[in-house]
Amino acid sequence: MKKILLIATGGTIASKYSSEGLKPGITSEELLAYVPEIREFCMVDTVQPFELDSTNVCQEHWLILERVIEEAYDRYHGFVVCHGTDTMAYTAAALSYLIQNNRKPVVVTGAQKPINLEITDARANLRDSLRFASDDRAYGVNIVFDGKVIAGTRAKKERSKSYNAFSSINYPDIAVIQEHRIIFYIEDHFRLTEPVRFYHRMNRRVLLLKMIPGMDGRVLNMLADEYDAVIIESFGVGGLPTYGQHDFLEAIDNWCSQGKKMIMATQVTHEGSDMAVYQVGKAIKERFPIIEAFDMTLEATVTKVMWLLEQNLSGEEFKKEFYRTINHDVLLVE
Incomplete structure (x- = not known):
């Protein structure tokens, strides 16, 4: 028994x-x-x-x-x-x-x-x-x-x-x-x-940021000092707007230049992200070292980043480990 x-x-x-x-x-x-x-x-x-x-x-x-x-x-x-x-x-x-x-x-x-x-x-x-x-x-x-x-x-x-x-x-x-x-x-x-x-450590300095229409890049600049990683719940299959005087490109550049992690996810529950489909996503992914959540849940994405940040990994090692499947968490990878 x-x-x-x-x-x-x-x-x-x-x-x-x-x-x-x-x-x-x-x-x-x-x-x-x-x-x-x-x-x-x-x-x-x-x-x-x-x-x-x-x-x-x-x-x-x-x-x-x-x-x-x-x-x-x-x-x-x-x-x-x-x-x-x-x-x-x-x-x-x-x-x-x-x-x-x-x-x-x-x-x-x-x-x-x-x-x-x-x-x-x-x-x-x-x-x-x-x-x-x-x-x-x-x-x-x-x-x-x-x-x-x-x-x-x-x-x-x-x-x-x-x-x-x-x-x-x-x-x-x-x-x-x-x-x-x-x-x-x-x-x-x-x-x-x-x-x-x-494992015995998790990093608390992880933010999940939900996009809404009208939000601009200033929000990332305001948060950069407080967090080591941000997971962005973008629209659709993944992308960020470019309207106004404070678009996201400068904010992303500032975030990534500090060695902070940026992960792009989607607000859509099913089928996952694919930033390569539209210009608003593809241009950002080709220019910056952004990681994409693909078919992962937001809960898994958040906790995996919290765990990985405590593993003392380089940028490429972090990305490789993020895409390593653990307990069925990710199937669609680059």
Whole structure:
């Protein structure tokens, strides 16, 4: 029987109603008590490193989770992280970069309704997550939610209230869970040849900047002193406007001349970027050392840059590592 570590961090799944609104208050042991049937297929220990609404989860908490898993790695067959849904995709992506070549499953899950309600998705999600973490074929970081298994770098929360909150972006679901059956669509654990590696640092000085009509290059100049990298959510397949007295070309030149990283992504959820299509993107890409996110999610792009900035890489090494596929995060590369 598999031995699983349940890591509770708060979130809606562990929340209780109060006069101030929903807030975490259900312990890790109490969560487990709501799914007694899991004793048929796994043994579970619990730990609670913090108890937060996931709105308050950031880099320091990702590193805490990494350390918990690293310290317990040899004692368990798998790990389940109970987490709030709002930043769950960021946490799953971050753990994908902090724990690499991982042959053991790290499952991130949560719920849209607290587990102590009569009608809730929490019990099914927790049960499915523990079942998946106990499966011999499971490995790496994945989100398990509403019967779907999604690669940790491909998940995005697309619905704020519905049970089917998460979708896999530009990549198929890894598997689906139907009652006690797990149906795998992708089985590729055999590709892992290196030993597991844990990383312990992430750079917080990363900005995600969403373009809106009328924005000009002054915004980049104002931010250059505060950030080491900027990821620009551009329009369509990727490009920047050239109107007005303060276009982006001068600002980009200033940013890149300081050795700061600039990554071009897209606001469009599906199908990714391709700056070579239009002049507004191609001209910039040919002139400046800009990296393109292509088919990556914004959550994966942000956390991968945070991880890479701490690896002391040259410009070309940084670009090469950014385009190295980790946990299915990028397929369309130059």
